[in-house]
Amino acid sequence: MTDALQHLREGGKPAMARMLARLESHARDAETIALLDAAYASPKGQSLGLTGPPGVGKSSLVNVLLREARSRGLTVGAIAVDPSSSRTGGALLGDRARLSSLDPSDDGVFVRSMAARGRLGGVSALAYPAAVVMQAVYDLVLVETVGVGQSETEIAGMTDSVMLCIQPASGDSLQFMKAGIMEVPDLAVVTKADLGVAARRAAADLRTALSVTKSESLPIHVCSAQSGEGIKPVFDAILSVLATAPREMRSNQAEHWLKAAIMSDFGTVGWFVIKGLALAKGADEPFAIHEKCRSLLTKSLSELDFT
Ligand SMILES: Nc1nc2c(ncn2[C@@H]2O[C@H](COP(=O)(O)OP(=O)(O)O)[C@@H](O)[C@H]2O)c(=O)[nH]1
Ligand SMILES: [Mg+2]
Known part of the structure; x- marks a missing residue:
């Protein structure tokens, strides 16, 4: 277990409130993502x-x-x-x-x-x-x-x-x-x-x-x-x-969310492109993989060149 997760567990209401506020304001920070994956893992x-x-x-x-x-x-x-x-x-x-x-x-x-x-x-x-x-x-x-x-x-x-x-x-x-x-x-x-x-x-x-x-x-x-x-x-x-x-629900949930999150930002085509990577790796660290998928897709889109 990470220190951050331990703090969350021991910090009572204020710690939970802070974490959820973080989730709303800094969803894509490395720290937030690491804590999400740590929470998901335990x-x-x-x-x-x-x-x-x-x-x-x-x-x-x-x-x-x-x-x-x-x-x-x-x-x-x-x-x-x-x-x-x-x-x-x-x-x-x-x-x-x-x-x-x-x-x-x-x-x-x-x-x-x-x-x-x-x-x-x-x-x-x-x-x-x-x-x-x-x-x-x-x-x-x-x-x-x-x-x-x-x-x-x-x-x-x-x-x-x-x-x-x-x-x-x-x-x-x-x-x-x-x-x-x-x-x-x-x-x-x-x-x-x-x-x-x-x-x-x-x-x-x-x-x-x-x-x-x-x-x-x-x-x-x-x-x-x-x-x-x-x-x-x-x-x-x-x-x-x-x-x-069933226990395997957890990884299904992560995949379900990953897919919905990618689709809401990049549509069906985005999901089609990244699906392989997302599903192969998403079951262990869904939040880190989500971020990775996002940056890969964003980068590829920004490099599109019609000249
Ligand atoms: N008679 C009665 N009314 C209830 C009960 N539970 C909720 N209500 C009323 O139904 C309305 C809607 O309740 P609420 O819990 O906000 O419903 P929600 O929209 O499904 O979250 C409110 O006016 C409540 O007071 C109950 O067990 N008995
Ligand atoms: Mg309600």
């Missing part, structure tokens, strides 16, 4: 993506899951990708009031929102590096994404497991099934169980619908962030899907 925890339409209750759920994790003695980080691009805002994790239930002096929990800029299909280009850094420090990292559609597959490419949140009586699950999204999550939760029968009906409908698809075995839970009902079983289910997440 993961401590696992990551869970939370996805689902706006308003379904993802942020509220993240909040209660953070508390649940701490009560079980697990350290936990959360990243929320903010569609409205408030860089400093803590507004993302729902009401500030709910956040205040977390002890600010507790170094075992860290929450950060990131603007959804540099979009890689709805998930911030920085969300993956940030998740890698957090996974080197915390036992569990929750990544909340914005909305639906592309972000489903995007989040599946960057976290170890994915939880889909479904709003009672919304008809969403039918839409998800039509869109083929139901194949992405490892776990589904119907939120707002305190709304009563609607939540249970949503779960039953989903079970029936899934029984004829290959997602038949998808675990489905009903819970309420408001009343706390069902939170413990949901947390158990999260731990159990994470326990079975």
Whole structure:
């Protein structure tokens, strides 16, 4: 382990905040890249993506899951990708009031929102590096994404497991099934169980619908962030899907990010040109390789000469 990584692990909230700020302002510094690769090489925890339409209750759920994790003695980080691009805002994790239930002096929990800029299909280009850094420090990292559609597959490419949140009586699950999204999550939760029968009906409908698809075995839970009902079983289910997440996911995630990052800067042709190098070397040091690919592509493009 590098000294920088050790400092990050021992430095509590301030060190993590500094590192994430660095990631936003000096993403391409050699020091930043070295720390990212060091973090990637020695993961401590696992990551869970939370996805689902706006308003379904993802942020509220993240909040209660953070508390649940701490009560079980697990350290936990959360990243929320903010569609409205408030860089400093803590507004993302729902009401500030709910956040205040977390002890600010507790170094075992860290929450950060990131603007959804540099979009890689709805998930911030920085969300993956940030998740890698957090996974080197915390036992569990929750990544909340914005909305639906592309972000489903995007989040599946960057976290170890994915939880889909479904709003009672919304008809969403039918839409998800039509869109083929139901194949992405490892776990589904119907939120707002305190709304009563609607939540249970949503779960039953989903079970029936899934029984004829290959997602038949998808675990489905009903819970309420408001009343706390069902939170413990949901947390158990999260731990159990994470326990079975394949290890090779990590290198797939790195490759997925590398490809998306190169494509967003250099397009399909850029990826075609550099793919060989990126995939051959990217699994060990994805961040250094990304930088190398970038400079090679930039250099070749700048040397183009039509005379
Ligand atoms: N009744 C009820 N409302 C909830 C629950 N969880 C969240 N909400 C409400 O649903 C709205 C959206 O919640 P939020 O967590 O911001 O959803 P997000 O957009 O998916 O992150 C807010 O008004 C919450 O107060 C719940 O368990 N029960
Ligand atoms: Mg939210």
